[in-house]
Amino acid sequence: MGNRRRVLVVEDDVTIAGSIAARLRAEGFDVDLAHDGPAGVASAEAHRPDLVVLDVMLPGFDGLEVCRRVQAARPVPVLMLTARDDETDLLVGLGVGADDYMTKPFSPRELTARVHALLRRFERATVVDGAVxxxxxxxxxxxxxxxxxxxxxxxxxxxxxxxxxxxxxxxxxxxxxxxxxxxxxxxxxxxxxxxxxxxxxxxxxxxxxxxxxxxxxxxxxxxxxx
Structure with a gap:
């Protein structure tokens, strides 16, 4: 159990959140759920996830603000979900600390592939010898x-x-x-x-x-x- 990775899913659509959680749990992850901005920040502080799957449009305050607060407390990979394929929105998301994004609708298979890739990249040392x-x-x-x-x-x-x-x-x-x-x-x-x-x-x-x-x-x- 100690080696299991923990993922926080912050998504206000209960059906989508449940589907993502079920898929990630089937892949061996521990999953926490939050359905609004304040709950997402509180869960990140309480459970210290290894990765956050974060919807942009959330009640309370939006996913961009969640991302800002989470990243300010502790660097963590963030996969942002957006309903709009708008480049401005995507750049804003990247600017506040998101590492990757997916546009709805998406396949659960692709989402889990992105999660695995982000975690591998976050954990792997940069391919340089350590010199500045x-x-x-x-x-x-x-x-x-x-x-x-x-x-x-x-x-x-x-x-x-x-x-x-x-x-x-x-x-x-x-x-x-x-x-x-x-x-x-x-x-x-x-x-x-x-x-x-x-x-x-x-x-x-x-x-x-x-x-x-x-x-x-x-x-x-x-x-x-x-």
Whole structure:
């Protein structure tokens, strides 16, 4: 029992929440349920889950506020659920600490695959030797998991950090979206490349638009700032 992972599902639709919980329990997870914003934050504080599945639209206060409060207390992977495939909403979600998102409706099978991939990525050490990576005025410390640009510390979500560290370890080298998806998210298919694009946009917003170059039709490369 001590090795079982705990997932908190915060979803106001009782039917959807029950379906997600049943699927995750069948996969061997311990699952806690909350159906509004305040209850979600309280459950995260009480049970310290290994991962949170979080709906955006919630009574009390929304999932974005839940994510802010949960991440402020303790970094934890967050898979956000949204009823709208709106890029602005998705970027806001990533900006407050979500690591991945799914648009309703979704298959329970895909959700559990995302949960497993996020947990693997969160628990696995970054593929670098531990030395601080310095690219121009950017510094990435894989041991302390800290990022600075021009001396200013920048807060990144766990997945954003992994993506930046992967690119920073290979400056100027173009990384295809499919490779990033496999290495950072652990997905063996190319269907989620928009997830890569959304996280790159979030990194640009936090670190500056000049840092990551888009290679159209291929992927991204970390540039050495002038």
């Amino acid at each position: 990576l310095a690219v121009g005025d950017l510094e990435v410390d894989p041991v302390q998991r800290r990022v600075r640009r021009a001396g200013e510390q920048v807060h990144l979500t766990p997945i954003e950090f992994e993506l930046l560290a992967y690119l920073a370890a290979r400056p100027r080298a173009v990384q295809p979206r499919e490779r990033l998806l496999a290495e950072i998210w652990g997905w063996g298919e190319a269907a989620g490349t928009r997830t890569v694009d959304s996280h790159v946009k979030a990194l640009r917003r936090k670190l500056g638009a000049d840092l990551i170059r888009t290679v159209h039709g291929v992927g991204y490369a970390l540039e050495v700032p002038a």
